[in-house]
Amino acid sequence: MDLVSYINKYLPNKLDLEEKVNLVFRKEVHPKGKILLLPGRLSNKMIFIEKGLIRAYYVKDGKEITHLFFEENDFSAPIESIFYNKPSRYGWEVLNDTTIRVLNYIDFEQLLIDIEGMERFVRMIFINTLKLTSDRLYSLQFQTAEDRYKFMMQEHPNIILRAPLGHIASYLGITQQTLSVIRGKK
Secondary structure (H helix, E strand, O other), rough: OOOHHHHHHOOOOOOHHHHHHHOOOOOOEEEOOOEEOOOOOOOEEEEEEOOOOOOEEEEEEEEEEEEEEOOOOOEEHHHHHHHHOOOOEEEEEEEEOOEEEEEHHHHHHHHHHOOHHHOHHEEEEHHHHHHHHHHHHHHHHEEEOHHHHHHHHHHHHHHHHHHOOOHHOOOOOOOHHHHHHHHHHH
16 A cells, blocks of 8 residues: 555545655665665664565574564664664565655654644554564563464464565574474464
8 A cells, every 4th residue: 555545544634645745755666685774774764665575684693583574554663773873773675576655754753743643643653563562572472483373374474475484484483494394284
């Protein structure tokens, strides 16, 4: 879904919304494999995924570990950079040909002032992100690898179909061999 349509779902009847959003959010198209952000770099950019799949990852002991997946209608921002002026712990890699909308955080702050109701919209995004993070933490602490895979199948079946198995396995905190065993049981 395009960004303006997505925002209109939550803020209907905003006459100048499209003009203001299109003015600050630029559209970018990236091919599979493109690195949008390297771990350890500063960035003040927020993104909205209109089409495609992106993974957030970090590097530990020279190995890339998938932290989260972002798909259509997801926002992402390097929190450490934007709010604490520190390098981002996570990188962003494009997993499918992807169309995103990008803006600098300072421009986003201005949108919050210019568009009535935008702060409520952002609060909803933050609450959804907090819920996603809480679910992720819970699953890693209390669920078996098989339960984590089942949850992912139920809640995010598109990611299972679109992401490489190695990235899914690292996201689940298991080896690719263990993932193959779990998938073989289905």
